[in-house]
Amino acid sequence: MKRELDHLARFLQAAVDWKKKIRFNGTLLIEPKPQEPTKHQYDWDAATTLSFLQKYGLSGEFKLNIECNHATLSGHSCHHELETARINGLLGNIDANTGDPQIGWDTDQFLTDIGEATLIMLSVIRNGRTCTRRFNFDAKLRRESTDVTDMFIAHISGMDTLARGLRNAAKLIEDGTLDELIRKRYESFDSEIGSQIEKGKADFATLEKKAMEWGEPSVASGKQELAEMIFQSAL
Amino acid sequence: MKRELDHLARFLQAAVDWKKKIRFNGTLLIEPKPQEPTKHQYDWDAATTLSFLQKYGLSGEFKLNIECNHATLSGHSCHHELETARINGLLGNIDANTGDPQIGWDTDQFLTDIGEATLIMLSVIRNGRTCTRRFNFDAKLRRESTDVTDMFIAHISGMDTLARGLRNAAKLIEDGTLDELIRKRYESFDSEIGSQIEKGKADFATLEKKAMEWGEPSVASGKQELAEMIFQSAL
Amino acid sequence: MKRELDHLARFLQAAVDWKKKIRFNGTLLIEPKPQEPTKHQYDWDAATTLSFLQKYGLSGEFKLNIECNHATLSGHSCHHELETARINGLLGNIDANTGDPQIGWDTDQFLTDIGEATLIMLSVIRNGRTCTRRFNFDAKLRRESTDVTDMFIAHISGMDTLARGLRNAAKLIEDGTLDELIRKRYESFDSEIGSQIEKGKADFATLEKKAMEWGEPSVASGKQELAEMIFQSAL
Amino acid sequence: MKRELDHLARFLQAAVDWKKKIRFNGTLLIEPKPQEPTKHQYDWDAATTLSFLQKYGLSGEFKLNIECNHATLSGHSCHHELETARINGLLGNIDANTGDPQIGWDTDQFLTDIGEATLIMLSVIRNGRTCTRRFNFDAKLRRESTDVTDMFIAHISGMDTLARGLRNAAKLIEDGTLDELIRKRYESFDSEIGSQIEKGKADFATLEKKAMEWGEPSVASGKQELAEMIFQSAL
Structure with missing residues (x-):
């Protein structure tokens, strides 16, 4: 091979x-x-x-x-x-x-x-x-x-x-509604710890500290049903 | 089983x-x-x-x-x-x-x-x-x-x-265009030998005789592309 | 169609x-x-x-x-x-x-x-x-x-x-080991209520009565891993 | 993404x-x-x-x-x-x-x-x-x-x-029979033009010249049925 x-x-x-x-x-x-x-x-x-x-x-x-x-x-x-x-x-x-x-x-x-x-x-x-x-x-x-x-x-x-x-x-x-939905989905990476992660400046020690400080995160909906509805409405 | x-x-x-x-x-x-x-x-x-x-x-x-x-x-x-x-x-x-x-x-x-x-x-x-x-x-x-x-x-x-x-x-x-397309596709079964076949009255001997008499049939197009175009145009 | x-x-x-x-x-x-x-x-x-x-x-x-x-x-x-x-x-x-x-x-x-x-x-x-x-x-x-x-x-x-x-x-x-495994898997249908079911003599009323009488059944293992091992050993 | x-x-x-x-x-x-x-x-x-x-x-x-x-x-x-x-x-x-x-x-x-x-x-x-x-x-x-x-x-x-x-x-x-079969399958790359290709020394001009010189190649069997038979015999 x-x-x-x-x-x-x-x-x-x-x-x-x-x-x-x-x-x-x-x-x-x-x-x-x-x-x-x-x-x-x-x-x-x-x-x-x-x-x-x-x-x-x-x-x-x-x-x-x-x-x-x-x-x-x-x-x-x-x-x-x-x-x-x-x-x-x-x-x-x-x-x-x-x-x-x-x-x-x-x-x-x-x-x-x-x-x-x-x-x-x-x-x-x-x-x-x-x-x-x-x-x-x-x-x-x-x-x-x-x-x-x-x-x-x-x-x-x-x-x-x-x-x-x-x-x-x-x-x-x-x-623009669909793009806005995607922008919002990933906006936690636009600021603070998220942007640090994107820049490669957040190591595991930093992340662990933040995780302990913030506690269990709430799970945000992916809004996939909404995205599919917006898409289909345009057809 | x-x-x-x-x-x-x-x-x-x-x-x-x-x-x-x-x-x-x-x-x-x-x-x-x-x-x-x-x-x-x-x-x-x-x-x-x-x-x-x-x-x-x-x-x-x-x-x-x-x-x-x-x-x-x-x-x-x-x-x-x-x-x-x-x-x-x-x-x-x-x-x-x-x-x-x-x-x-x-x-x-x-x-x-x-x-x-x-x-x-x-x-x-x-x-x-x-x-x-x-x-x-x-x-x-x-x-x-x-x-x-x-x-x-x-x-x-x-x-x-x-x-x-x-x-x-x-x-x-x-x-009705799509239904008409389907009707035409099968219309050879509406009359003569076709309707005899549907009634179960055409045995292999009859069919052989007809096949010899008529020779090689021309292959009719299934018009599938047309059917798909008609369907998609309705969406 | x-x-x-x-x-x-x-x-x-x-x-x-x-x-x-x-x-x-x-x-x-x-x-x-x-x-x-x-x-x-x-x-x-x-x-x-x-x-x-x-x-x-x-x-x-x-x-x-x-x-x-x-x-x-x-x-x-x-x-x-x-x-x-x-x-x-x-x-x-x-x-x-x-x-x-x-x-x-x-x-x-x-x-x-x-x-x-x-x-x-x-x-x-x-x-x-x-x-x-x-x-x-x-x-x-x-x-x-x-x-x-x-x-x-x-x-x-x-x-x-x-x-x-x-x-x-x-x-x-x-x-015969594999056949015996299958026989045992279905043996509850060989006698009593099981054979009544096979004969079509056990209606829902009879089955309900038996279910209440016997309580929750224990779930028997399907022994699929054993069956696969027996099969592969013969190859 | x-x-x-x-x-x-x-x-x-x-x-x-x-x-x-x-x-x-x-x-x-x-x-x-x-x-x-x-x-x-x-x-x-x-x-x-x-x-x-x-x-x-x-x-x-x-x-x-x-x-x-x-x-x-x-x-x-x-x-x-x-x-x-x-x-x-x-x-x-x-x-x-x-x-x-x-x-x-x-x-x-x-x-x-x-x-x-x-x-x-x-x-x-x-x-x-x-x-x-x-x-x-x-x-x-x-x-x-x-x-x-x-x-x-x-x-x-x-x-x-x-x-x-x-x-x-x-x-x-x-x-070794299976390995030998594979070796033979690719042996044309072990010498002459094949080894030149592997070394990256045969450009399209050289290959065209050889192709014209040698004419239509005979298609060698992949011997896949033989390879599968050898493999299955070892099981």
Whole structure:
């Protein structure tokens, strides 16, 4: 297994070298994919691919192409994969394919779920203008979709879903209620001991002293039901 | 295993007898559930429960209480479970709980997915007025939902989602495009050889003769992309 | 969905009629399979297929061909599927293919797991001599298995695994410890109130009276760890 | 999500600092776990935990405690998780619990599968003497296991399974056939162009030249069926 990973890293390094030699300025993308065609894919998900890129000193050279269906197959939501890529500066492109959440292989359907499209667009907007971020559609259809019009309908439907998702995401960001909920959830880290923790200045001795002084903390609600209601209301 | 199933049937038969003895007119409900608390639940899903009820002569005495989270855990969609129950005259009640499609256990959240709620309501409307059909909410919350208001928000959000689902379902049925698509998909069974097949009058000899006469049939598109676009447009 | 199921039943009835007409004495087999090629297969697992056969009056005409890989994909163990078929008089044949327990599609490998083979053979032996029971191997290999010898090795290995499973199963049955454990687990149904329950003579009134008389029952251990140890020791 | 990961890193760094301050020489362990208690665990599996440790400069300070049940829940085999940890110098301890491969939550059973135990022991032996490597058993039992003897049986059975696994693993390593198969599978990387690739000296220009010179390569069989047969014969 170590040898296979080494070989893969050598291959990708050679691709990077070649890119530089021919002065190609495009972004090199890796599309994480679990379970297919081998069970133990070394690019299982965004985090696994990040661990590989970091280990072999390749993290500056590649970005990720996230596909929702692959996210599902790896046990994550698409949004989780997009955010994992985004916060590590790796979100390069999105493959606008989705799959059935319960079937364990790649069904390569186009997006029709407005909720999923809204979450995707939240990541896209937050990823900002300076990052490469495009969508691509795999031009495949289901076995039963034998009319040439099916191809058009699938693309129109997928594109419309993404457009509705973008509008909803913009609405949610402009409204700000969801962001405010998240800000409040973590605000204890904005001041006093919390900000000391974030700065790495609070060691266990300090924390123990504070814990003894303050006693048992009250457990604050995560307000997840409220967050879900706000999100759904925007759809 | 056979002995356990026999015991279960005896117990349910005794419950039916008792119900009659005390002149209780309510409907007895079984809630299919896979994986929990035992791996090989004998009420895994609607079809498994139907096979049990038929085998022990209990199908007239029980109806099913379908829960979306249990549907997911059994590998089906909620709509599939509802329709399996409905077309067998077994849809008695709906447990308005849902779960994460990728986590393998019962998370008991309330519904927030408008698409899922619309599919549920299509089954409810088609099940008609003469059938028992109610919704119940399990009054539980997530471990993190510690405010008393979380309970209210969860119920309001779940109820609103079902209300939006009902409106969407009514719109889809009134519009009729989706039903027309399904009617056309199966219309070859409305006349000639198709209707003979439905009446059980077309044996293999007749079918072979027709197949030789007509030659290779053209494969008609299932129009699934169109069906999904129509559905999503109603949300 | 109802119409599709009706059509399937008509087709299978026509096959039965044809079989009789041409005086074919072989057994007609249905191989339950979930998720492929359609998500909502009407022959999802043994219990689902039983519910279909019962509903359409076809249970006497078909037996099941159980495949371990399909069992896994439906969320069950192979042994559960075999026993479900066996206790309903439906175990007709076994497809000696297995799959990876965590990959969600049909990998069509041959059996190499001795434990799984032993459980299979326990069902085969218990199914008895009067029932049709054969094994078939799908003559496929993995994409990477490009040598002609791979085909031989796969069959030899699969056959050896089944042979070892048969020996282990015979040993477990001859030894009798496991059967005795099961007998003891259910012995309260062999006498007194338990045998009354099995005969359908104990109604709720009788049971309530006994429950009040005896008080809170002690919870007997299921001895599952012991059962697993006995089973593994035979491998 | 980024903020939560930062906090986790701060906390672990504080633990490392505290360990040094009190001159504690033990190994700090992280036990990767997916899906529970939150869906998007930041320590999902070995590779995810490695990506986290690398990003925050903590890889030298922590080793992993691999649990087979958690491996299964993350979509991997236990052996894959152990090897991922081992080849990255992170295999610190093994939690000798396993789970049902098809139930989606932590069942915390003790190991009874000889094949799984053999694979585990192959990783343990290869991890060598200089590494911390111990096993621990979580002292829990199933809900039904109410006898005090069940606790003893479970531990004896788990320990025996590991002992049989160790013997099998030693036999496989001493025999050498499996290792030889792997050596041959990758031997094209031992000489000429292959060893140049491993040394990072073969760029795309060199590889293209060789590819043109040699023409279409013959596809060598992966001999997976043979590998599985050798492995199973040792059990």
